[in-house]
Amino acid sequence: SAVIxxxxxxxxxxxxxSLTIQCQVDSQVTMMFxxxxxxxxxxxxxxxxxxxxxxTYESGFVIDKFPISRPNLTFSTLTVSNxxxxxxxxxxxxxRGRKNTEAFFGQGTRLTVV
Amino acid sequence: AQSVTQPDIHITVSEGASLELRCNYSYGATPYLxxxxxxxxxxxxxxxxxxxxxxxxQGIKGFEAEFKRSQSSFxxxxxxxxxxxxxxxxxxxxxxGGSGNTGKLIFGQGTTLQVKP
Numbered sequence: 001s002a003v004i005x006x007x008x009x010x011x012x013x014x015x016x017x018s019l020t021i022q023c024q025v026d027s028q029v030t031m032m033f034x035x036x037x038x039x040x041x042x043x044x045x046x047x048x049x050x051x052x053x054x055x056t057y058e059s060g061f062v063i064d065k066f067p068i069s070r071p072n073l074t075f076s077t078l079t080v081s082n083x084x085x086x087x088x089x090x091x092x093x094x095x096r097g098r099k100n101t102e103a104f105f106g107q108g109t110r111l112t113v114v
Numbered sequence: 115a116q117s118v119t120q121p122d123i124h125i126t127v128s129e130g131a132s133l134e135l136r137c138n139y140s141y142g143a144t145p146y147l148x149x150x151x152x153x154x155x156x157x158x159x160x161x162x163x164x165x166x167x168x169x170x171x172q173g174i175k176g177f178e179a180e181f182k183r184s185q186s187s188f189x190x191x192x193x194x195x196x197x198x199x200x201x202x203x204x205x206x207x208x209x210x211g212g213s214g215n216t217g218k219l220i221f222g223q224g225t226t227l228q229v230k231p
Contacts (some may be wrong), residue, residue, distance in 0.1 A: 004157075031217045042204065043158075043221045092157060096217050102148060103219055105158040105208075 002027055006093050006106030013083055013113050015114045020079045021109045023093030028073035030097060036067070037090040037108070046091075049076040116141045118207050120222035125198045128193050135190040135225050145189040146208035146221030148191045148219065149179055161203075162186060175199070200229045 003026040013019050022033065032049040042099050044096055047055040055068035070076040093106040117140045127133055139145055146165050150158040163175025169181040179190045188205060205222040 006157075033218055042220075042223045045220075048218060094219075102160045102163050104160075107149075107157040110155075113118050 002029060002095050002097065003102045004093055004104055004106035006109055008109055009107060010110040011112070012112065014082050015113055017083055018079055018081045019083065019111060020077050021091055021093075022056060023076045023106055025074045025095050027097070028078075029095040030073075031095065032070060032076045033094040033096075033103070034068060034078045034091045035094060035105075037092060039089070039092070043092065046078070048091070049078075082109065083111075085113045086114045087111065116207055116220050118205050118220055118222035119148075120157055120205055120225050122225050123223065124226045124228070126228040126230060128152075130194050133190075133192045133195045133199070133227070135203050135205075135227070137188045137190065137222060138186050139188065139205075139207045140186065141207055144183070147181060148206040148208070149177070149190050150204045150206060151174065151175075151203065152224075153202050158204065161168075161190070166217050184226075195227075197229045197231065200227055202226050 005024045007022045008018040011019055014026045034046040035043040036046050037043050045058050046061045046066055047057040049055050049068050051073055065081055067079045090108040090110050092108045094103045096103045119138045121136050130195050148163045149161040151161050152158050161177045162179055164171050164181045172178050177192050179188055181188050203225045204220040208219055
């Protein structure tokens with residue numbers, strides 16, 4: 001299993017500002033993902049964080065709005081840029097060690113934009 | 115494209131009663147399937163998974179699920195529900211095996227379980 005530390009756990013931000021969320025894993029993992037969970041909704045994949053290269057974004061998500069870094073196999077950041085109230089969601093980091101294993105999730109970052 | 119459907123958005127059962135949460139998937143090959151649970155304010159915890167082999171899989175907290183290829187279903191069951199089982203339940207399918215082998219998961223809409231005393 002993998003233990004994921006996600007920071008901050010929650011934040012309240014002003015519109016127009018940016019927030020960077022950190023995801024730290026206690027072991028090297030092959031795959032890291034960032035999901036968004038809007039209020040009362042399911043999880044939607046934002047992007048796959050690729051180590052040492054640009055992230056792979058899903059349809060509807062762009063790098064300018066959600067820049068992602070992954071400098072090594074245990075750490076990644078997601079930035080939510082130029083925030084608006086529509087960005088109020090829970091953002092979750094997820095990791096998988098190998099392709100035939102389950103995904104583990106961080107506790108999430110509950111973001112409220114006012 | 116792969117998809118996951120959980121037909122029941124909200125289910126209420128009495129404590130001690132049996133439970134079945136439905137999950138249907140759309141996928142060309144044999145999928146990898148998961149059930150996760152999310153308690154209020156928490157992240158997701160894996161209940162059980164199906165990769166291959168026995169189609170009846172046992173998970174944590176007394177949950178089990180059965181993979182039925184003919185029905186494209188992976189329903190979650192528990193014989194006797196406890197008040198602590200009240201949470202959001204998500205079914206997910208692994209896109210692994212399809213083109214790209216990305217390893218990402220596609221989630222259903224979720225089912226909210228309420229347990230009556």
